Amino acid sequence: MEVRQLMTGDVATISPDASLKEAARVMIERRVSGLPVIDGDNRLVGIVTEGDVLHQESLRQPATTLRSLFTSQEGPAVTVAEAMTDKVKSVSPEADHTEAARIMESAHVKRLPVVDGDDRLLGILSRADVLRVFARSDEEIAAEIRSGVIERVLWLNSSALAVEVADGKVSLSGTVPTKSDSRILEEMARRIDGVVEVDSGDISYEVDDTKRVEGPLFGSAPRGNL
Known part of the structure; x- marks a missing residue:
């Protein structure tokens, strides 16, 4: 299944010029x-996490919490740009969910920004979004094999x-x-979302069309003398 079908399009974002106190407020409000x-052209330039915010605050006030930072009268004097991670793993909307899962696993991240060819943010994909594919019911899988493969592809x-x-x-x-x-x-059954294994040992066929045909397909009449 393509990432565009799984991602969340309504994404909470922040400007690199915003304060970390503002970032903390948005994180709390959006949970x-x-x-x-993102910059002014909606291009992805980094990621800022609650860990980044707390790390900066701990340099001034050890043992703080994200909520105490938001409610305090004086926030840290650094911007999002100074605290964010600028080397961000992302994924395209056309990518398959299995590719997204591999990126998450190799990068040890729980979510991936979804961007177009110009790095403009389109959405966010979480681990929970990917897991929904594997949580498909057996009935849904069987129905897709019958209608999508047997009837529409093989006729x-x-x-x-x-x-x-x-x-x-x-x-x-x-x-x-x-x-x-x-x-x-x-x-094609193996490619169905949610399928983990396919046993086709009980499938038989009427004609083996994979064998090479020996000799000419059509007989040729002997050529006469001209």
């Missing part, structure tokens, strides 16, 4: 632990094939016209 930092009657799904594990059985059809069915 988030981090804010994408077959889905009632001729049995599709069983248990905990994301797909079992396919029945007969398809060609060996190529069986391969396409298995491969």
Whole structure:
């Protein structure tokens, strides 16, 4: 599933020129632990987290909390630009959710800004957003295999094939016209969101269309003397 289908478009953001006290206020009001930092053209220039805010404040007042920073009369005298992380991992809206999951895992982050080709912020993708894909019900997965693969791709009657799904594990059985059809069915079933395994051992086919045809396809009449 593409990132654009999973991301949150309504994103709380902050300017690099804003104070950390303002960043703390936005985080508390929006109940988030981090804010994408964008410039005047909506381009992503960094990320500031509650950890960044608390670190700066701890340099002046050890053992503070984010809420005490917001409610204090005097905030830290640094801007978001001075505290933010400017090397930010991001993802494109066209990327697959599995690619986003790999980026999160390798970068050890819980969320990814979604940006276009010009680094303009489009949304935010969280781990919870990605997990929704894997939490699809077995019934939803089976229905997509029947309608999306068997009927729309292979143009077959889905009632001729049995599709069983248990905990994301797909079992396919029945007969398809060609060996190529069986391969396409298995491969496309694996690509369905939420599928963790595919067993197609009980799929048979009527014709092996993958074998090479020996000799000419059409007989040729002997050539006469001219």
